[in-house]
Amino acid sequence: MTVEFDPMTLAIFMPLLGAIAAFLLPRVAAFIGLVTLVLTAAVVVLLAREVLSEGAIILPLGGWGAPLGIDLRADGLSVAMLALTCIVGFLVSLAALDSLKGDAQARQRQYFWPLWLLLLTGMNGVYLSTDIFNLYVMIEIIALAAVGLTVLSGSKAALRAGLEYMYASILGALLFLMGVGFIYLQLGRLDFAGLINADSSLALSAALALMIIGMFLKTALFPLHFWLPAAHANATAPASALLSGLVVKAALYIFLRLTTYMPLPDEILVTLIGILGAGAVVWGGIQALRAERLKMLVAWSTVVQIGLIFVAFARAGQVGLAESWKAAALLILAHGVAKAAMFLSAGRIKDEIGHDLIRDLDRSSVRPTLAQFTFALAAISLIGLPPSLGFIGKWSLMEGAMAAGYWHWIAVTMAGTLMSIAYFSRVFAGFLRFDRVRTPVTEHQGWAYADAAPLTLAAGAIALGFFAAPILSFIEIGYPFGVAP
């Protein structure tokens, strides 16, 4: 009997089996983790090839088929998200190898790998799932693993932030579950295909509202962002990178999918979402300007970027929604790569200097040049300077808004850009050490994985801008945005 392994199943099972192995054999957990990530990446490449040649593919698990069973479905968008997760995840893992190598981190190392691989299982599961209850289970896996990673350092600040994060995560998931209940009440089925053809009704609107609020909470859209800055800023560097770069994207992805399958009933609602996004851009910008610690600033910038993605989503209003989804998808990818790079380099800077107070950045005797360079590169993409992927995302956002005559969204985007230049400049000013040099400079010693990985990511965030067109056309495979040509 030959056993055939399907890439979609493997994309979920590979990290799961890796997590089990890493938990059983803590001594070689790092090795197992890296091997698992390489294998998962290979599986994703196989899947991408299949999707490229055949379009969207569906796998009925257990052979039952939706709605009774659960289908896995891969299209351009989900494979793009899988690829983002795997690539960013692999590079962050390389950095983690280095930053968790000390004896003091033996315990962190032992638990980092199984938790991270479970997190990967959950995220891959979300990107391939077509069943809303299955999504609920997956976001709970993500939540537990992510909270475990948040409190890896065991500091009191991290534990406090982790507890807040836990409350927000559970509440978000439970709102989602209540929405699942209402969808079942109305439709009697829980698969995406059943949602598309449903007539709108009060119960469905209630379900959609509950689920969307739950996802807002988990993705930290203003004003439900209260848990994010502390959680992301107080985690250890690799965990921050994973949380900010990847984990919030899972909830965003679910939001994108939901709004594709259950069209938002009203333009007012879309505008409201845009207003919340604009609020995030402004409030997050102000807080980033006031932040005292580097990692806090980076965490607030995540709030801003999430807001921007929602602005991108909202800007097209009723007409041409598909376009705005593309801008949002591009911004998600760009932010995932750049933010992971930025958190890793911020962690490096903190490790080298010994603190991450912005106002004292230029007083240290150590100069972590590479990390600072990486931080600046990542900032280029986050600010949205050409030719980075962030620029393409913002550009397609503004282009669409101009075409549709939504000038207010352009104003919000521009304001966000200006503010991000302002708050990142605070950091650059610290890097440049203009006149406050008090001590002789010690250059950073040599290369390390912990520098190479974020540098690769940051360079990638910029270089990907050149490949925006093929990325966009790949994302469109299988019509993830519900629009056939």
Add this chain to the structure above:
Amino acid sequence: MLELVAASLIGLGAVFFIAGTVGLLRFPDIFCRLHALTKADGLGLALVALGVALLSGSMGDAFRIGLIWFFVAVASATCSHLIARYARASGEAVSDD
């Protein structure tokens, strides 16, 4: 006839439960309350279980109901003991009136 006997047994059991509940609410201190609870509920549950066993009409079900009664009785006695023990250890006052 059987039904009548069963119903009156269950009714009597319910009276004991109500008495136990009233005692739980009205008695002054934790030991009196436990007394009301264990005495009334032990007998009340036994009566209800007997009534239901009569109604069930099959030996197997009656046996299972008997088992349930037995384990509930043992568990509730142990729990009451633990509560009383804890209350005494932590210096819970015995009320005078």
Add this chain to the structure above:
Amino acid sequence: MTDPLVIFDLLLAASVVALAVAVLGVRDLFAAIVLFVIFGLLSALSWVRLSAPDVALAEAAIGTGVTGALLLKTLHHLRFVSGTLDQQAALSVTPLLPVPGAVIWANAAFCGLITLGLAAAFLGAPQAGPGFDPLVADAMPQSGVEHPVTGVLLNFRAYDTLMEVVVLLAAVIAVWQIERGMSDAPAPVMGEVWQGFARLALPAIVVVGTYLLWVGAEAPGGAFQGGAVLAAVGLLLLLTRAYVPRPAHRGIARGAFVLGTGAFAAVALLVAGGGRVAFEYPPEHAKSLILLIEGLVTISIAITLAALFHGREPVALSTQGGRNDT
């Protein structure tokens, strides 16, 4: 002529809601937990009324029993570290920042609006509307089991169930990760009556748990309910100190945690082939495969739940209480 059961339903529903309010309203935390346990048991009773005995069993055993034990253990620990273990009623032992009154009222108003909206939406939804029933009825003969809920859990939606076991695994890893270097609250001394009860109850619980697992194929019960009941054995053993986790047992514990997940995942993957996909059990082996998975998963669930109750990973005595084992 109203059905007398409707009155019972109304009373039960009113008690459930009143208890929910009381859980949040009562000042003493211990009382809140006890009320929560009663709330859980009455919810389980409501679900029996809605002809969902499996769910009621699971809620009573896991949602109320195990959760209640976890909550009480946590309260005990909190009172220990805050030095209020000897006081009669520790009120709020874990204060958060005080929430301004205006915020509370705004939240309450917001929740009131949500309630009205949900109630309206519930009324608007078709009552006893469409469902999976016909699909399940069609597929049951090929499922390998007779009890529909077990069929759904371990065959039609086995993927969800696997992921649910993964959630348990993630929880126990996270708990081991989180709890470290904490001094243990002294276990209460329970006395001889308790020891005698444990001797009597232990074998009975083992029998009940195994029975629940075994009967799951054709009647209410199954891996989760059975596992939760068996976890009670673990709780009893831990509470009576008949079993004290030792550092040397860590490897075995790790193995036990992943046993169910690993076996489930392996079976799910290995049945693929010959035109079948993952989780598609060959019909002739479906029953034995499901029983195998259920048995192993039950062991994992029981040990995982007991470990979640125990909390931290067993550590060597020398590092116990030390802060430097980060």
Add this chain to the structure above:
Amino acid sequence: MTPDLIYGFTGVAVFAIGLVGALCAQDRLRRVLALKLCSVGAGFMLVVGAWREPPAAPDPVPHALVITGIVVMVSATAVALALIRRLQSLEAEDDR
């Protein structure tokens, strides 16, 4: 008045009460209780949706989903409680 109607409103009420608690509770443990109430409320909705007029058997799928939900919730509760215990230990250490 059928059970599904009665318990449906119960579910909505319990969920809303839990929501109020989750947003307003000033105590870490109480918030966990509130979240647990929310999950029971959501469980009520699914069980109610599965209910059919007595001679007919209820829909088993939502029952399986609620069982899954219960197990997931106990896992989440265990992690939240572990966080609370450790945090409280650390805070108590600092006070001394």
